[in-house]
Amino acid sequence: MEVAYIIETLIKIVVILLVFSALAGLGTYFERKILAFMQRRLGPMHVGPYGLLQVAADGIKLFTKEDIVPTNAVGPIFKIAPVITAATAFMAAAAIPFLPQFTLPFTDYVVHPIVADVNIGILYVLGVMAVGFYGPLLGSLASSNKFALISAARAASVFISYEVITGLSLLAPLMMVGSFSLIDFNNYQAGGIGDWIIWSQPVAFLLFWIAAFAETGRTPFHLVANDHEIIDGFGTEYSGMRWGLFFIGEYANMFFISFVIVLLFLGGFGDGSVLGAFAFLGKMAFFFFFFLWTRAAWPDIRPDQLMWLCWKVLMPIALINVVITGFVMMF
Amino acid sequence: MEAIAFYTFAILTTVMFLITVLTNHALYALSALAAGMIFISAFFFLLGADFLGAIQIIVYTGAVMALYAFGMMFFDTTRDVVEKRNSPQLVFGLSGLAALTVVAIFTAPIVSGNITALYPVIDGVGNSQQVGMVLFTKYLIPFEVAAVMLLVAMIAGIVLAGKKMDHSLTLMKEEEIERQTNEKAQV
Structure with a gap:
């Protein structure tokens, strides 16, 4: 293996880690601001201009807080659980192309902004993101707290509900493209807006989008840590940076799943021009914004309602969609 | 590496x-x-x-x-x-023997060099496509049987977990079903 390749990969990993850790912090700021504006408040205003330095203040608070491990908790598992959430979120990012390939200025070195272009890209991303659910599950089982235990049961029920929908809804676009690679998905839609998969697979797009809310644990399906019912669920016993790691994982996941939705259904970065790259980031930003918008607009649903929705409504629709796609492709 | x-x-x-x-x-x-x-x-x-x-x-x-x-x-x-362990020696002996047998079964063909690849790698085809080709030609019947097994397991799960499944509505007469629903309504 070439030395240059190893160095390039290491640099890409460090850049992704730094950018998305920072974005995860900023994500909490965006969320508080947008929720505030939707509720006709100002949100954080005191630290820095327009409260921009609130992120830094929160960071200092989380890092300096005492790190408490409760007496009855199962120590090793309790400590490793937040790391699972954060680490799997970033591991999933390895197969996502964040920008079209570009040449470094003043040289002719071509950079591919993807850590590993594996030919099973989307399967790998969804699989590793699913492992992220072990974070809340293990954390809540290990903390020996009854609210956390309820949260663990809910984590398991959310997991078995949404996994089926993501898999089945993706099947139809996969049949059309014939590849698991996110780059192939992008190239399939490179011809412009008319080629986007959303026009031929609107049902799959909606189902995948709904499942993305369950996957990231965002508001309509935020059952794992509903603060008005079960305190903070898995986070009840956590303090300081361990608690913070859960949130870095959650916000990073929101960014990554937004990238994936755009790559799968909305043309990704198109033909790879500078305009395409900016459009890619813009579309991603819309989906991130939509996560926050939903949180301001919708109430949470009960766990049994989520299971009913996933198994009895969305799964049959996804199956019918797959069958129809098959028939259309055959004849 | x-x-x-x-x-x-x-x-x-x-x-x-x-x-x-x-x-x-x-x-x-x-x-x-x-x-x-x-x-x-x-x-x-x-x-x-x-x-x-x-x-x-x-x-x-x-x-x-x-x-x-x-x-x-x-x-x-x-x-x-x-x-609750009644005789740990027995458990140890039996599970050890079982493990050894499994190891012997899987290493025997390797030791005797009796392994040949029946379906060699096809060039220029992706990994997932290769799995699909073998799965839908050579292993089609095991694949379908596995699907049927899963269907059986699913239906069995529904029957075991579902309420009101101890009577068969298809085997009952019309009047019996009506009588049952009326009794339910009165309760």
Whole structure:
């Protein structure tokens, strides 16, 4: 293996880690601001201009807080659980192309902004993101707290509900493209807006989008840590940076799943021009914004309602969609 | 590079499954099982079988997650589980013998050099396509049988868990069904 390749990969990993850790912090700021504006408040205003330095203040608070491990908790598992959430979120990012390939200025070195272009890209991303659910599950089982235990049961029920929908809804676009690679998905839609998969697979797009809310644990399906019912669920016993790691994982996941939705259904970065790259980031930003918008607009649903929705409504629709796609492709 | 990765994951996997077997703690056992299953996927990736590696991760995350649900229902997962052991020697002997037999079964063809690849790698075709080709030609019947087995398991699960399934509506006469619904309405 070439030395240059190893160095390039290491640099890409460090850049992704730094950018998305920072974005995860900023994500909490965006969320508080947008929720505030939707509720006709100002949100954080005191630290820095327009409260921009609130992120830094929160960071200092989380890092300096005492790190408490409760007496009855199962120590090793309790400590490793937040790391699972954060680490799997970033591991999933390895197969996502964040920008079209570009040449470094003043040289002719071509950079591919993807850590590993594996030919099973989307399967790998969804699989590793699913492992992220072990974070809340293990954390809540290990903390020996009854609210956390309820949260663990809910984590398991959310997991078995949404996994089926993501898999089945993706099947139809996969049949059309014939590849698991996110780059192939992008190239399939490179011809412009008319080629986007959303026009031929609107049902799959909606189902995948709904499942993305369950996957990231965002508001309509935020059952794992509903603060008005079960305190903070898995986070009840956590303090300081361990608690913070859960949130870095959650916000990073929101960014990554937004990238994936755009790559799968909305043309990704198109033909790879500078305009395409900016459009890619813009579309991603819309989906991130939509996560926050939903949180301001919708109430949470009960766990049994989520299971009913996933198994009895969305799964049959996804199956019918797959069958129809098959028939259309055959004849 | 490959050797380093192989030995790292070999040690990690073995240690994880050792913990699974040796611990008395339900939470340690389940977590080590999940970790071991996910580390196994590394061997698939090392051998170039990307598709099977990803499937290993996806399938076993879900499967072990279901085990956690049972663990939650039956044990206090933060405490050691006290097992009742009547004759540990017998258990040790039998499980040891079973393990040795399995090892012998799988190593015998390797030792005698009787392994031939019936379906050699096709050039210029992706990993997942190759799996599909073999699955839908040579192994079509086992594949379909597995699907039927899953259907049977699903229907059995629904029947076992569903209420009001101890009477067969198709075998009853019209009047009987009506009488039953009327009784229900009165209650």
